[in-house]
Amino acid sequence: MRIALGLQYDGSPYSGWQSQVQQDTVQDRLEKAINAFVGGQGSSPPIRVITAGRTDTGVHALGQVVHFDVDVDRDNWSWVRGVNAFLPESIVVNWAQLVSDEFNARYCAHERTYIYALQAGPCRSPMMRDHAGYLMLPADRWFDIDAMKLAAECLIGEHDFTSFRSSECQSKTPIKTLYSIEIFSQAPWLYFRIKGNAFLHHMVRNLVGSFLQIGVRKQSAKWMSEVLEAKDRSIAAPTFSAAGLYLVQISYPDEFRIPNPLLENAWLPPFLTVDLHKDTKK
Incomplete structure (x- = not known):
């Protein structure tokens, strides 16, 4: 059986x-x-x-x-x-x-969902050391959320994601399909929820690293499409920390009746139980 x-x-x-x-x-x-x-x-x-x-x-x-x-x-x-x-x-x-x-x-599996949880601000929380990413920001600064959301648009759909692929990736093809990318801001937290059919080695962390370059205004929103089209890992941002990455859900055809993990005794970190649809900083 x-x-x-x-x-x-x-x-x-x-x-x-x-x-x-x-x-x-x-x-x-x-x-x-x-x-x-x-x-x-x-x-x-x-x-x-x-x-x-x-x-x-x-x-x-x-x-x-x-x-x-x-x-x-x-x-x-x-x-x-x-x-x-x-x-x-x-x-x-x-x-x-x-x-x-x-x-x-x-x-x-026809869909996989990841959430990346990032704490940002002048000081890192030692309690989140292994369970959230961190980026130092002055107390009076925050990310350009609109620019990151605009940059995400070019990634939706089927693309060659070579620019976001680890050199150690064993996937037979760099072509994957992203269904949605949602970016939520509840200072001092920033969240990325990414859904796709499958992911390359380090793909989510490489995407997050590139989004943050745009969020801190080192790159423009259109830079993301330039990186994607280049199919060159060397021009994308460095791979971001693994600490904030969570494999949240795997979706299957209804015929298999696989339980929803978020309804079946699954514990959620407190910072992932917030209302991700309510932005406190734009």
Whole structure:
């Protein structure tokens, strides 16, 4: 049978999602916990999981989805309780669900949503060190929100995002589709909510870095389209901090009945529970 799990994790202690030699990763911790729960560490092949999105080192998840195949019959609550018993406190299974063999956490996903949370001002909050990005701004200055929103328009739709792609990216193609980019300002917080069909390695963080160049008035709004059209990573802004990036939701066709992570026991950081549609600074 095939089981899907919904996960939350604090990515700051880990070297990203994907298993790596001599690295501590979320995938390794989860697979170890599942195998311990079902007793699969003996002669049976170990259980491996397929994920919807491979988050980078230090990136967090509020709505990660994985699936795996297993011949052990347990109810949904048993999977949640049992796997969590073997997980560190930084990783939690929020829900479990029996799914059809046609379901694939990665390939059936049609939309992925990320939020980037940034604190800005004269002083950094030490409490947010690993959980939000930071940019120093004088107390009497704020971002040019209108310019960033204007710059976002050229990114919507299907494009070649080579300019925002890491040199280590393993994607077969740089062509991805962005459905929406929303920018919200509630000083001292700035939020980017980005939805797309899929993302390249470091793509969201590279976009955020470029938006901030426009927001602090070092570049004009039209610069974003010039960077996109150049297909040259070297002219875009540097990759911004991983600390503020959250994989919020993976969307699937209704037929699979995958739960909404924000309605299924998922904890939200306090700074992400604000009304993102209410700007306090334009």
